[in-house]
Amino acid sequence: MALGTSLQRRWYGGGKPPLWTLPLEALYRAVVARRAERFRRDASSVVKLSVPVVVVGNITIGGTGKTPLIVALARAMAERGFKPGIVSRGYGGSERGPYLLTGSDDPSKVGDEPTLIRQSGFPVAIGRERPEAAQLLIDAGCDLILADDGLQHHRLGRDVEICVIDGERRLGNGHLLPAGPLREPASRLAQVDFIVVNGHTGQPNEIVMTLEGGIAINMADPSRTAPLADFAGRPAHAVAGIGNPARFFASLTAQGIAVDGHPFADHHAFTRDDLTFADGCPVLMTDKDAVKCRSFARENWWRVPVSASLPESFYDEVAACVARKQS
Template sequence: MNQSDVDRIWYDGEPAPFWMRALVPVYRTLGAFIRLSWTSGLRKPVRMRVPVVVIGNITAGGTGKTPLVLAMIDALRERGWKPGVVSRGYGGSADNPILLDDFPDPAVVGDEPALIRRRTHVPVAIGRNRPEAARQLLEQDVDVILADDGLQNPSLARDIEICVIDGRRRFGNGSLLPAGPLRESIDRLRQVDLVVCNGGQAEPGEIHMALQGDQAQRLDTADAPRNLAMFSGSTVHAIAAIGNPRRFFDSLGAHGIDVIEHAFGDHHALTRADLEFGDELPILMTEKDAVKCKGFANPRLWVVPVAAVLPVAFFDAIDRKLRDC
C-alpha cells in the first residue's frame, strides 16, 4: 500500500481495511504504556538549564513544523535570544548525538536538520537521545532550545509546547494510526500552550500561519532568486519527498505552472537517478529536498523556498513566556 492509497483512507473517506482497524487498539495500548512510564514517575524528563520550546504535531505527515522552526529562529533572534535546535534527525544514519557543522550531510543527520543549519547557521544537534543531543547545544552558548518535533517524546522537559496542524487536511478521518493519521488523540491539543493552523481556516483559539513562496533559486549557482512567475504557462517536473507533497504541487499550480508530479516518501534519499525523466524540462523542488541534491546540482534544478508568516503577536507571546521561565 503506497502513500496515495493511505491518503485516500485517511483523508478522502475510503474505508480502512480490517487489518488497519485491528491495529488501532495495539497502537493505543502501546502509546498508553509508554506514557504511563513517564506519568508514574518511573522515568523523568531531563530539564535543561535554558528554556525548551517543543514544536510538533499530532498527525503523521507534514504539517509545516520546519518552516515554523525557521520563523521562530528569526523572531527570537530579533528579540535578543540565541536559539539552538535539537532534532531526532529522521532520515539520517547517525545513531549517536551529533552537533552539526557548517556543511552537514543530510544522509547522516537528516534533511530537516541540515536545512535548518544551512539556512540559519544556528547551533543544531541531532540524536535519538534528545537530552544528550540538547546538552551539546548548551556548550554553544544558546539561551533557548527549539525542539523540532517531540510532542510524543517526553524525555526532554519543556517550557512551551506548540502544535502545528494542517489547516486543510486537519485530522482526516479522526482515527489513530494506522487507520487514520493521528499519533495521539485530538484531546492532546488541550494540553499544549499554542496551536498553529497552517493554511485553511483557523478555528477559535488557533493561530493562523501561511506559507509564502514566490521565488525560485537555481540550485547550481548563487545567483539572485527569480520570480516563480517565470515558469507560468510552462511545464515542469516537481519533486516532493515531504509529508504532504500535494501542498507543494498545488502551490506551483497556483502560479499557472503545468506540473508533472513526482511524489516520494517523506525523507526519501533522493538520487541523481530519481531526477532523470528523459527530457530537458526544468525540475522544481522543495528546500528540504534541495539539501539532498546539492552534490549533483545542474542548471535544470530549481529550489522553491517558503517562509512561514504569522502574527507578530504570536512571537511576542512566545518572548513573554520565555522571559517568565
C-alpha cells in the first residue's frame, strides 16, 4: 500500500496518526502560523487588486468540489451584472505563467481544472503568482476575480473567502499535515465569510451544495448522450483521478451501476493504456479527467458532467458581501 493511501485511511478512518508524523505536524503548524503572521504584519506584502476578489478554497488535502462551485459562482455573478474571471495556479500543468488561456490549450500545459473551467465560457488565467495572473484578467475586461484554491495564497488580497468542506469526510481526524489532512488549523474556518459543505446536511452556519448530474456524454462522439439510468444493472469501469475518487464511484453506484472503480492520483496524466480494459464494458469518467483524454478517446468511453446546486440566497449574499467590502 502506498504511503499516501495509508495515511489517508488513517486521516479519514478514525485511526490515530502514526507517531512519526506528530513532530512533523508541529513543524508544519509553526511554518503555517509564521507565514500567516508575516502577511498580517506586513501589509505591503499583500497585493490589493483594483477589482473585488473572491477566494474559493479548502483547508484539507483532496477534492471537495471547488471546481463546480467556481463555475456555478461565475455564472451567478454574471447574472448579477459582474464580468467574472477565474485565476488559478494551474496545478498539474507545465506553464508557470502568468498566462491567459485561449480555450484551445493543452491540459498538460495549463492544468486540467483550468481547462475545464475555461470550457464553461469564462476567462481563465493561471500563474504561480496569482496577482500577476489576475491582472491579465483585469486587463481583459473582468471586474470580479474568482480565485480557485487560493485560501493559503496570502499574497493575493481578497474581499470574500469561501471555504468548501467535504460533507462526508469533513475535517478528518482534525490534525494538520502529515498527521491529518488539514492544510490549516480548523480555527481558520472562523475567519472565512462562507462555509460551503458538499453533500450531507450542514451545520447552521454552512451552506449546503449538491452536485447534480444524470447524463453521460460520449467521448468519441459528443453528440451522443445517454441517461445514467441506461447503464444501470450492468457493469462499467469508473475511472477517477480526482481528490476523492470514492465520491464519484458512489454517485454511479447510487444509479444502480455495477461499478468497477479505478482510482488514480489527483491530476493524473492519463494514457490510453490506463483506460483500456479487455472486457469491453463502458468506461465512465469525470469531466476533469475527460479533458485529458479526448485526443485518444474510444467509442465506449463516457464523461459524466456535474453541476453545483446552491441556494440563490447564497449568491445574493456573496454579491452583497462584495459590494459591502468595496464601499
